[in-house]
Amino acid sequence: MAIPSGRPRRDGSLMLTAVIVGNVVAIVTFLIAVAITISTPSGKNSTMTSLTKWLLVTAFAIRAYVSMTKIVEVYTGSNFFEDFGDYIEVLFPVMVVMSVSSAFMAQKMADIDRSQRAMHATNEMMLGMVDAAPAGILVLDGGGTVTFANDSARHILDLEEDPDTGRLATPGWTVTDPSGVRMPDFSFLIRDTSTRPVKLCVEWPDSKWKLDLSVSARPLQSDGDRMAGIVATFETPVAKP
């Protein structure tokens, strides 16, 4: 029997035992690892993707094969399998790196997916809270156009959504301050970013309806100090004839 190595051989029963035991343990355990990995379910949204799984299987199989070549060499004395096994074994660290890389990317994608779902759930909750609020809530852009209105605001201000464009159409109000000075529309709130409530009177065309509102506004900041818009809230008004 020969001791597998690229070196000049020496016969030693203890060394031979270590070679056989070490490689038999390696063959059995790596084949068990192959079987366990093959039986592991993989999926697109799992950290064990198909690629990771089969790279690991290949790596473990390579190790088992190399140990088998060592055992074969012990009993046949042939160097062929050892040299071939050494070159095949070059693939082992490459397979390990690729499987780790694949698992790493899968984890990052799963983390991103979880963050997006959590953000979506939070958005849904916030939107639900805003829609359910009894006070009217409006969001205006930098040009004073209404970009969002909750259910209360739509009801109070009679806002209708254009089915084609999704934009909210205002019914042509006349907005005045308590002394009667006319404001062009709600866009003056863009200029006045004070946090104290502002009293306004909103009159519909043909004096069909007139509302006294107490409006509080907060600016929406974009990058830097530029104001991207404004959030305005108002209480349920008392209507005047």
Place this chain on the structure above:
Amino acid sequence: MTIAASEFARLVVALSVIPFLVIMSRNMRFARGSRLPFVILLSAIYASYILTIVEGFFWFELLNALQHIAYGVAGLAAVPIAWRSRQDVLGEMGR
């Protein structure tokens, strides 16, 4: 004292991928209880590669035996890696 080309090539490739392994392993979540076996697996494999070359210079019998024992140690570390990864995946899937 000659170094077999295959053994040298194997060691060079193995050493060249170490930076990638270290960087990715540090930022990766391992299945519970599988990080240490992973370190043991790689350490045993790398030890066997080095021992294969060093045994040609001195202590042939001892280092050769250690090389092959390292294969067995690597295999013993591979089983918990595979098993705990499987348990982790089954836990993810809610099974």
